Amino acid sequence: MNFQISNEICELRDRTRQFIAEQVIPLEDDARQSSHGPSEALRQDLVERARAAGLLTPHASIEMGGLGLSHVAKALVFEEAGYSWLGPTAMNIHAPDEGNIHLMELAANAEQKERWLRPQVQGHIRSCFAMTEPAPGAGADPSMLKTSAVRDGDDYVINGTKWFITGAEGAAYVIIMARMEDGSATMFLSDMDREGIVLERSMDAMDSCFTGGHGVLRFDNVRIPAKDVLGEIGKGxxxxxxxxxxxxxxxxxxxxxxxxxxxxxxxxxxxxxxxxxxxxxxxxxxxxxxxxxxxxxxxxxxxxxxxxxxxxxxxxxxxxxxxxxxxxxxxxxxxxxxxxxxxxxxxxxxxxxxxxxxxxxxxxxxxxxxxxxxxxxxxxxxxxxxxxxxxxx
Missing domain, CATH: 1.20.140.10 (Butyryl-CoA Dehydrogenase, subunit A, domain 3)
Structure with missing residues (x-):
């Protein structure tokens, strides 16, 4: 094991450090923030600065428009981005989008990547990941998943409630974890403006660094086409x-x-x-x-x-x-x-x-x-x- 860092990664780390100091920290007192995180207007401002600096979504693949960083390279760059609570938002490496981008790169098909992943990597849209549920549903124990997905023709009909869904308010699309009729779990993709998806409220939380806060989502007979299954059925x-x-x-x-x-x-x-x-x-x-x-x-x-x-x-x-x-x-x-x-x-x-x-x-x-x-x-x-x-x- 060799922890010697290449000159290329050291240069990227130093550029990130300079960007955070000069372009991001000065905006920490910007009024476009609330207890539910940076506003979408502030996020877009920050994203444009990272784009101009060549630092937007660096963890995404080169094919998708990122820098294709290794995990070790991410360790150095993400630490520098985290020096400001606005840094991850600026560089589009904040939760849950960072994890969703990684998942979409691995599991989404070509059509899904062009529809949702590419604009996300470009910083134009955000996403959320809907898995956690109120009791007696899934929390630390995902096997308690209650949100259901039932096949109906060419669609799946989803019903259930999710909460603590980071970034829900203002997200363009959602990855939904739901239980199938055989007890397995599947992930589904959906635009957030689809009929039946209701953002009931944003929850007050101790943290205020995530754009879109933490929301409570309700799914009322949401019809999702079978083509919008993420990956394979039953492998959620x-x-x-x-x-x-x-x-x-x-x-x-x-x-x-x-x-x-x-x-x-x-x-x-x-x-x-x-x-x-x-x-x-x-x-x-x-x-x-x-x-x-x-x-x-x-x-x-x-x-x-x-x-x-x-x-x-x-x-x-x-x-x-x-x-x-x-x-x-x-x-x-x-x-x-x-x-x-x-x-x-x-x-x-x-x-x-x-x-x-x-x-x-x-x-x-x-x-x-x-x-x-x-x-x-x-x-x-x-x-x-x-x-x-x-x-x-």
Whole structure:
């Protein structure tokens, strides 16, 4: 394993860092934001800036108009983009679109790619991914899926309710996970303006960095043509895993950038702020927190790079991505929490960007599966590895 980064990727990382500093961070105080995220007008402004800089949708394939980045290259570029909460939106690498683009590249047919994927890669439209449901439906346990799809002639009729659907408001299309009559799951593609798709409301949430917020969607006898099935019938859960393993890791990458931003702010403050006759950083309690931050940041980065490298070797990395998700979400959270403490009063007010990062990041330990579920899944796989061949019950 060689972590030496090519000159080409280093140059792209540095260009991304400059773009975020010069074109994105100045817009963080733009009034075109609400508790439900950046407005569509602000998103379009940011996207145009990334397009002009040659940094739009870099993870997409070259065929689709992206830069075709490897997973390791994404690790460097996405961390730099995440230095601002608006950076992923600007570069069109934000959730859920980043994961949906990856899934569509792998599972969509040529017609579906031209209809939905290409304009999405170009930054003209957004998407959402509808899987999570209110109880007793699917949450951390996808097998509890209740939304149904029933064949009727050349169509499938879909009924059900989804919630916590990131980016639902303003999305052009949706990927719907639904249960078939035989109990299997299938993914369906649909324009969001199709009859029967109702955005009931946007939910108030701690985070406010996702365009379109988090919505509650209702599907009332939605008729979707059979040609708009994504991939193959009955393979929805398999496609979900194909989407989630890399998507968990890109969350780690983006939030690493935010955690590093918080650490930079705390370090700058602690080096200048005087208390009891010397700079805060000179006091052992604060100095230890800064040192712990550095260790957590590097630990997270190495987990990301290792898992990204394995993905680039063609490994599925379900176990490794779960491990990275847990380690990174908790390490990066510890960093931001310490930064709030170091900044004191400024850390709990909008006088510093750290408070914004603190409220945005808390949900990371829940998104893409609660950390407890990932630990449980890892433990099962560790136990299965101990069993004799053929004994997997």
């Amino acid at each position: 859960f398999r496609y979900a895993q194909i989407r989630l393993a890399p998507a968990r890791l890109t969350h780690c990458m983006r939030w690493l950038g935010q955690a590093r931003r918080a650490h930079d702010a705390a370090l700058a403050y602690a080096s200048k702020r005087q208390a009891f006759g010397k700079a805060l950083a000179s006091h052992e309690g604060v100095g230890f927190m800064l040192a712990d931050n550095d260790m957590d940041l590097q630990t997270a980065r190495l987990h990301i790079w290792h898992t990204a490298w394995m993905l680039d070797q063609g490994e599925q990395c379900n176990f490794e991505s779960s491990r990275a998700k847990v380690v990174c979400s908790e390490a990066e959270w510890r960093v931001v929490d310490r930064c709030v403490q170091i900044l004191g009063g400024q850390g709990v007010t909008s006088e510093s960007t750290v408070m914004r990062t603190f409220t945005d990041m808390r949900a990371f330990r829940i998104y893409d599966g609660p950390n407890e579920v990932h630990r449980w899944s890892m433990a099962r796989k560790l136990m299965q590895a101990l069993k004799p061949a053929g004994d997997v019950a």
